[in-house]
Amino acid sequence: xxxxxIEIESRNLNLWYGSAQALKDVSIPIEKNRVTAxxxxxxxxxxTFIRCINRMNDLIKGCRITGKVLFEGxxxxxxxxxxxxxxxxxxxxxxxxxxxxxxxxxxxAYGPRIHGTQAKxxxxxxxxxxxxxxxxxxxxxxxxxxxxxDLSGGxxxxxxxxxxxxxxxxxxxxxxxxxxxxxxxxxxxEDLINVLKHDYTIIIVTHNMQQAARVSDHTAFFLLGExxxxxxxxxxxxxxxxxxxxxxxxxxxG
Amino acid sequence: MTRQxxxxxxxxxxxxxxxxxxxxxxxxMVFLFKEGAPFLIRYGIHTFCLGxxxxxxxxxxxxxxxIFPMIVGSVYIAAGSLVLAxxxxxxxxxxxxxxAPPWAQALIRRGIELLVGIPSVVLGFFGLVLLxxxxxxxxxxxxxxxxxxxxILAIMALPHIISISADAITAVPETYKQASLALxxxxxxxxxxxILPAARSGIAAAVILGMGNxxxxxxxxxxxxxxxxxxxxxxxxxxxxxxxxTANIVIEMNYAAPGDHREALFATGIVLFVMxxxxxxxxxxxxxxxxxxxx
Ligand SMILES: Nc1ncnc2c1ncn2[C@@H]1O[C@H](COP(=O)(O)OP(=O)(O)OP(=O)(O)O)[C@@H](O)[C@H]1O
Ligand SMILES: [Mg+2]
Numbered sequence: 001x002x003x004x005x006i007e008i009e010s011r012n013l014n015l016w017y018g019s020a021q022a023l024k025d026v027s028i029p030i031e032k033n034r035v036t037a038x039x040x041x042x043x044x045x046x047x048t049f050i051r052c053i054n055r056m057n058d059l060i061k062g063c064r065i066t067g068k069v070l071f072e073g074x075x076x077x078x079x080x081x082x083x084x085x086x087x088x089x090x091x092x093x094x095x096x097x098x099x100x101x102x103x104x105x106x107x108x109a110y111g112p113r114i115h116g117t118q119a120k121x122x123x124x125x126x127x128x129x130x131x132x133x134x135x136x137x138x139x140x141x142x143x144x145x146x147x148x149x150d151l152s153g154g155x156x157x158x159x160x161x162x163x164x165x166x167x168x169x170x171x172x173x174x175x176x177x178x179x180x181x182x183x184x185x186x187x188x189x190e191d192l193i194n195v196l197k198h199d200y201t202i203i204i205v206t207h208n209m210q211q212a213a214r215v216s217d218h219t220a221f222f223l224l225g226e227x228x229x230x231x232x233x234x235x236x237x238x239x240x241x242x243x244x245x246x247x248x249x250x251x252x253x254g
Numbered sequence: 255m256t257r258q259x260x261x262x263x264x265x266x267x268x269x270x271x272x273x274x275x276x277x278x279x280x281x282x283m284v285f286l287f288k289e290g291a292p293f294l295i296r297y298g299i300h301t302f303c304l305g306x307x308x309x310x311x312x313x314x315x316x317x318x319x320x321i322f323p324m325i326v327g328s329v330y331i332a333a334g335s336l337v338l339a340x341x342x343x344x345x346x347x348x349x350x351x352x353x354a355p356p357w358a359q360a361l362i363r364r365g366i367e368l369l370v371g372i373p374s375v376v377l378g379f380f381g382l383v384l385l386x387x388x389x390x391x392x393x394x395x396x397x398x399x400x401x402x403x404x405x406i407l408a409i410m411a412l413p414h415i416i417s418i419s420a421d422a423i424t425a426v427p428e429t430y431k432q433a434s435l436a437l438x439x440x441x442x443x444x445x446x447x448x449i450l451p452a453a454r455s456g457i458a459a460a461v462i463l464g465m466g467n468x469x470x471x472x473x474x475x476x477x478x479x480x481x482x483x484x485x486x487x488x489x490x491x492x493x494x495x496x497x498x499x500t501a502n503i504v505i506e507m508n509y510a511a512p513g514d515h516r517e518a519l520f521a522t523g524i525v526l527f528v529m530x531x532x533x534x535x536x537x538x539x540x541x542x543x544x545x546x547x548x549x
Binding site for chain 2: 054059083084085087088091094096098101102110111115164167
């Protein structure tokens with residue numbers, strides 16, 4: 001892969017929560033407009049890693065970081081980086097759907113409003129486009145003023161994806177986006193990810209091996225805070241180099 | 255004694271204490287209404303509540319029992335106290351939950367506890383010797399005033415408003431906050447647009463409950479408001495003295511002769527009771543609707 005295609009790259013990233021080290025010397029290159037999956041047993045640091053990328057770890061007291069996370073060649077931990085702009089460009093979808101207790105419309109318009117879009121016509125357009133892109137428009141287009149919390153779990157998660165798309169990010173981080181959903185909703189989200197990757201760089205944490213195999217181009221395997229193996233998804237699943245990767249994928253532990 | 259009989263006994267005991275509490279409340283109500291209601295009906299609820307003049311010991315002519323100026327006084331002072339205490343309390347609650355480092359949190363919580371512990375007479379005394387002269391010298395007027403009463407009541411309402419609002423804010427799920435921040439919102443934007451709206455009904459309940467408490471408060475208010483049973487003139491003049499419903503009862507109970515005068519004071523109590531009960535009911539309704547909407 002050419003370096004110009006690398007959108008995000010972590011270099012020798014270490015992270016401590018207090019005195020416990022949660023990431024050890026993690027270096028991963030993440031390609032533009034591709035899906036990168038992060039797999040590994042519970043507690044190995046996957047969520048911690050993606051929270052480093054949009055600096056959501058800043059909120060955690062006692063969290064300390066060394067190393068770099070380059071976004072378009074620039075370290076996101078540099079002093080003069082504006083986290084507001086960073087998080088606008090790197091969106092995040094959480095494990096549990098977390099729409100705001102507001103109408104569907106206001107949920108989607110929340111982000112654009114923060115970033116300065118006020119005109120009703122413009123907002124209407126963004127709301128419609130985002131809901132269409134998240135494959136939710138057909139279901140909620142007519143009930144935009146209904147509370148978002150009245151939707152089903154799967155719909156709520158697509159709403160959260162639409163809400164993220166509405167601020168027009170370049171990168172979307174998904175932290176186990178389907179773990180609270182039924183198989184049908186899961187399939188819809190996977191289809192969605194396959195479409196979205198044409199326009200966005202996507203990083204997805206998942207516990208579901210089939211899911212990683214289905215949606216991702218690259219896969220990184222984490223174990224106890226270390227990145228053990230990184231490569232093309234096909235290679236990782238068919239010919240893993242490391243023994244521990246093979247054990248994990250074949251379900252022998254974790 | 256078998257385990258079963260012991261269970262029964264404990265249940266019976268708990269039941270008895272619950273019944274006692276209810277019975278006591280009922281007895282108070284019955285007593286209040288028995289003493290005050292006949293007068294209220296005889297004199298007319300309308301003339302009583304909307305009457306402008308309170309003159310129970312008329313030298314010549316009929317005595318008059320109009321409590322409208324005192325209803326206005328009570329509502330005025332309670333509302334004034336909220337105007338002062340709500341913004342301050344809410345700001346403090348937001349700071350406490352969202353911003354303050356642990357040592358500051360501990361300090362504020364300790365301060366709130368202390369504030370709750372100050373007896374209202376002491377606060378009234380503080381008002382009498384410090385606040386009243388201060389108002390007289392800086393703003394003019396008599397010093398004993400709606401403003402003085404509102405300030406003292408605001409100080410009393412503050413700790414309750416802070417702690418109930420802080421609870422409401424704490425109860426807002428962390429996931430809302432994360433979602434907002436992840437979209438690029440600043441902390442302040444998140445507080446204003448996600449956290450406070452989500453805590454809205456809890457805060458509203460705190461405010462209404464605070465209003466009920468303020469209307470019912472007696473001692474401190476009595477000491478700083480001047481206690482003249484006349485409407486302020488002009489009506490918006492917060493430097494004018496007023497008398498509250500509670501003060502009316504305390505001041506006149508000592509010398510009210512049995513008969514109309516005494517009964518009129520009980521009737522004042524009934525009006526007060528109804529006002530506070532309505533506010534409490536509203537506050538509970540708001541809290542309940544929050545429980546039902548809260549997911
Ligand atoms: N806020 C925190 N404070 C302290 N320690 C934390 C915090 N978050 C995570 N950790 C610790 O860091 C390690 C990595 O956690 P992380 O949540 O990143 O794992 P994960 O791979 O996402 O696990 P899962 O698959 O269960 O979500 C764990 O040992 C966890 O206990
Ligand atoms: Mg995780």
